[in-house]
Amino acid sequence: MKAPVYFDYAATTPVDPRVAQKMSECLMTEGNFGNPASRSHKFGWEAEEAVELARKQVADLLNCDPREIVWTSGATESDNLAIKGIAQFYKGKGKHLITSKIEHKAVLDTCRHLERDGYEVTYLEPGKDGLISPQQVADAIREDTTLVSVMHVNNEIGVINDIAGIGEVCRAAKVFYHVDAAQSAGKIPVDLESLKVDLMSLSAHKMYGPKGVGVLYVRRKPRVRLEAQMHGGGHERGMRSGTLATHQLVGMGECCRIAQLEMASEAERTLALRERLRKGFDDMEEVYVNGDLNAHVPGIINISFNYVEGESLIMSLPEIALSSGSACTSASLEPSYVLRALGMNDELAHSSLRFSVGRFTTEEDVDRAIEQVRHAVEKLRELSPLWDMYKDGVDLDSIEWAAH
Amino acid sequence: MAYSDQVMDHYQNPRNVGKFDDQDDQIGTGMVGAPACGDVMRLQIKVNEEGIIEDAKFKTYGCGSAIASSSLLTEWVKGRTLDDAAQIKNTEIAEELALPPVKIHCSVLAEDAIKAAVEDYRKKLAAQA
Numbered sequence: 001m002k003a004p005v006y007f008d009y010a011a012t013t014p015v016d017p018r019v020a021q022k023m024s025e026c027l028m029t030e031g032n033f034g035n036p037a038s039r040s041h042k043f044g045w046e047a048e049e050a051v052e053l054a055r056k057q058v059a060d061l062l063n064c065d066p067r068e069i070v071w072t073s074g075a076t077e078s079d080n081l082a083i084k085g086i087a088q089f090y091k092g093k094g095k096h097l098i099t100s101k102i103e104h105k106a107v108l109d110t111c112r113h114l115e116r117d118g119y120e121v122t123y124l125e126p127g128k129d130g131l132i133s134p135q136q137v138a139d140a141i142r143e144d145t146t147l148v149s150v151m152h153v154n155n156e157i158g159v160i161n162d163i164a165g166i167g168e169v170c171r172a173a174k175v176f177y178h179v180d181a182a183q184s185a186g187k188i189p190v191d192l193e194s195l196k197v198d199l200m201s202l203s204a205h206k207m208y209g210p211k212g213v214g215v216l217y218v219r220r221k222p223r224v225r226l227e228a229q230m231h232g233g234g235h236e237r238g239m240r241s242g243t244l245a246t247h248q249l250v251g252m253g254e255c256c257r258i259a260q261l262e263m264a265s266e267a268e269r270t271l272a273l274r275e276r277l278r279k280g281f282d283d284m285e286e287v288y289v290n291g292d293l294n295a296h297v298p299g300i301i302n303i304s305f306n307y308v309e310g311e312s313l314i315m316s317l318p319e320i321a322l323s324s325g326s327a328c329t330s331a332s333l334e335p336s337y338v339l340r341a342l343g344m345n346d347e348l349a350h351s352s353l354r355f356s357v358g359r360f361t362t363e364e365d366v367d368r369a370i371e372q373v374r375h376a377v378e379k380l381r382e383l384s385p386l387w388d389m390y391k392d393g394v395d396l397d398s399i400e401w402a403a404h
Numbered sequence: 405m406a407y408s409d410q411v412m413d414h415y416q417n418p419r420n421v422g423k424f425d426d427q428d429d430q431i432g433t434g435m436v437g438a439p440a441c442g443d444v445m446r447l448q449i450k451v452n453e454e455g456i457i458e459d460a461k462f463k464t465y466g467c468g469s470a471i472a473s474s475s476l477l478t479e480w481v482k483g484r485t486l487d488d489a490a491q492i493k494n495t496e497i498a499e500e501l502a503l504p505p506v507k508i509h510c511s512v513l514a515e516d517a518i519k520a521a522v523e524d525y526r527k528k529l530a531a532q533a
Contacts, residue, residue, distance in 0.1 A: 309442055311467040315407070315415060335442065346440035383421055383471060385446035385463040386439060401438030 005365045007322040009206075009358030010155055010183060010300050015251070016208035016359065022254045023210060026050060026247035036244045037235065047246045054253025058215055061185065061256040062200070064192040070216045070236045071249055075182040076106040077229075078201030078216035079149075081240065082178040083110045085226030086147045086199070087119055090176075094144025100124040100132045102154050102338045104180055106201075111149075124150070128343040129292045130157050134165035141173045148175055152190070153183035156338045156354060157291035158300030160188065167196030176224060182206050182214075186259030187267065187297050192217060198224045204248070208359060209255030213248035216240075266359065271298035273357045273366050278303070280370030284377070286390070290342055290352060304344065304352040305373075307387040308380040313353060316376040320369050323354050347386065347396065407468055408502035414472035419479050422461040424448045429532065432525025436516040443470045443510065447517040449481060449489070451525055457481050457489055462517075469507040473497050473514035481518060490522045 006014075015023075026032040026047070036051045038044025052066070059066040072078045087097060099111055101123045111121045122140045124132050132150050141148070148170050153160050163179050170177035178199040181190060185200075186207035192200065200217040204210055218224050218239065232241030259266075278301055281287045286306035305313065310324035335349035355369070381387040389396060407415070423446075426433045430450050437444040443466030450459040460478040464471045476497060481489040494511040497503075503511055 307465065309466050309470075311442075312415070312471060315468040346438075346442075350439070350442040383418060383463055384465040385435065385444055386465045388423060388446075388463060396439060401440065401444075402436060 002319065004319050004321045005368055006361070007320055007355045007357060007365075007369060009361070010158075010354065010356035011323060012205045012211065013208045013358055014360065015205075015210055016255060016258060018258060019209055019251050019254045023247040023251040026250050032246060032250075034246070036246055037233065047244075050246055051244050051249050054249045057253035057257045057260075058202070061260045062190050062192045062202075062217060063194075064217060065220060068192075068217050068220050070218055070239050071244060072214045072216050072240055073212055074205070074214040075104075075180060075201045075203035076214075078203075078214050079104070079106040079178075079180055080110050081216050081226065081229050082199040082201060082218075083107065083147065083149055084114065084229055085239070086176050086178070086224070087114050088227035089225050090146040091119075094142075094146050095119045096122070096142050096145045097147050097149070098122045098124065098137060098140045098145060098175075099149045100126060100151070102126050102130065102132070102156075102341065103149065103151055104155060104182065107149050107151070107180055126338070126341040128341070129295070130154060130159040130290075130338060130342050131292070131295065132161055132166070134162060134169045137166050138169045138173070141169070141175055145173070145175050147178060149178040149180070151180040151183075152185075153181070153188070153297050153300075154291075154338060155183050155300075156336055157302040157342070158183070158297045158356075159291045160184065160295045160297060163197060164195055170198075171196040183300070184297065186256060186263070187299060189263070192219075198222075204252035204255055207255050207259050210248055210251040213245065213252045215252070267298045270357055270359075270361075273361050273363065274298060274301050274355075276363060277301065277355055277357070277366050277370060280366070281305075281374070284374065288344070288348060290339060290344065299358055300354065300356045302339070302352055302354045304339075304348040305377045306348055306351055307384045307390055308351050308377050310350055310352055312380055313351075313373075313376055316379065317372055320372055322356075324352065345397075410476075410501045411469055411472040411503070414475040414501070415468045418462075418471060418475040420459075420461050420475065421463060423463065424450060424459075424461055429528055432521040432523075432528070434517045434520030434522075434524060436520055437466070437470075437513050439465070442466060443513060445470065445474045445513055445517045447474060447477060447514075447521045449518075449521045449525060451486065455486055457484050457486070466513075467507070467510065469501065469503055469510040470513060472501055473503075473510045474517065476500060477514045477518055486522050486525065490519055492518055 034043030034047035036047040055066045176198045203214040288304045290302040339349040462474040494515040497511040
């Protein structure tokens with residue numbers, strides 16, 4: 001069997017060879033291995049220089065000041081630092097937070113943790129388009145609200161929230177706004193000079209950098225203060241202690257540099273691949289694209305193949321690496337909340353696949369995926385009693401199912 | 405998640421896929437599960453005059469373990485009496501397919517399916533009498 005074709009760029013990306021090269025130069029004796037915090041010798045100075053260059057590369061991608069970049073171990077840590085850090089530092093002002101039900105677990109679980117500590121959290125429900133509107137946020141803000149955390153791009157369906165609009169609402173109400181931008185940074189423009197965003201989480205491994213490194217953007221004007229979650233040597237202006245991992249940070253800087261340089265051409269190429277994939281299923285019956293394609297990142301597409309269950313579909317596609325919107329894979333029988341929020345019925349939510357394409361996807365890969373998915377869907381529909389009933393003209397909603 | 409060889413075998417080569425005419429007096433149909441839960445099984449048995457299941461067919465919407473559970477069940481019920489078939493326990497199915505704990509509900513569904521099919525056939529028989 002050939003190696004499976006990778007269609008899960010939204011889960012993680014391979015490291016770009018240019019990034020790996022830069023990283024490898026910061027590891028061994030002859031390389032830039034020093035501790036960036038060593039002030040007394042050349043090894044330290046050179047490492048510090050490399051780290052500061054990387055910090056600038058990240059800042060350039062986001063159009064912000066390098067002094068607003070705090071290195072972390074990834075978007076999960078950034079989300080934790082932002083949410084707990086703000087909630088704890090400003091608890092004198094209030095203990096109410098606002099987030100949405102379509103957030104990543106790193107945000108949702110952090111909020112749950114704070115609830116156990118006596119904080120109150122409002123979880124906004126997305127509209128049928130999968131989006132959170134600025135008006136919803138405005139309606140939820142209270143006197144004691146300190147932070148709003150609403151993501152930029154949703155990881156399951158790829159829709160883009162109006163973070164500019166939400167930011168305006170938050171700034172007007174003097175509430176801090178945190179954005180999880182793990183799926184958007186490096187893919188679509190993010191301009192922190194114009195956006196009223198106070199904190200933003202990024203991960204290197206979603207944009208062809210290494211795993212284990214990310215940043216939290218923390219705005220300087222108006223100033224945002226945080227309660228540190230990691231204590232120690234006072235690195236990163238006291239917000240995140242721990243020896244800076246030069247090779248990781250250099251890797252993240254380089255992947256941001258490349259992302260900025262190639263964003264326009266890459267977005268165009270990725271969009272063309274995604275559209276090629278989508279059109280490959282155009283003539284099939286009962287196939288639906290989830291989420292508004294007009295407010296969408298180029299690389300992600302979520303498609304439901306009605307009357308076929310997602311996990312079994314993935315099982316019949318051993319040569320394609322992708323993920324299912326059906327939560328059967330995560331051991332609970334509830335289909336994805338995000339998909340349900342789009343107003344789709346349960347069968348459709350259970351029948352969805354997330355394809356995500358990226359820098360190293362080829363047209364040939366896409367064609368291979370189309371052919372195999374079509375074959376698998378046909379085979380499983382032959383096995384499906386629901387497909388039989390659909391073909392016989394039975395309305396599935398008219399049947400009283402025994403839920404279990 | 406890795407699937408057992410037994411699940412893969414039934415999944416890749418499902419036995420007795422198909423549909424009988426559910427109006428036929430010889431046929432008992434059991435349909436269990438719900439699309440909302442991500443699995444629906446339709447199991448049908450064909451019963452002869454001696455009350456022996458001489459053929460069985462299934463179609464299943466669901467994960468690989470659900471498909472394998474129902475495929476295995478169609479093999480097991482053939483040649484059994486109705487009483488005998490209704491005795492099949494989900495634990496036997498789970499054991500044969502080496503199902504992991506999160507997939508036990510698939511075998512439970514299969515047990516429900518055969519019980520429902522037997523009951524459906526018996527109702528038809530009673531209605532004729």
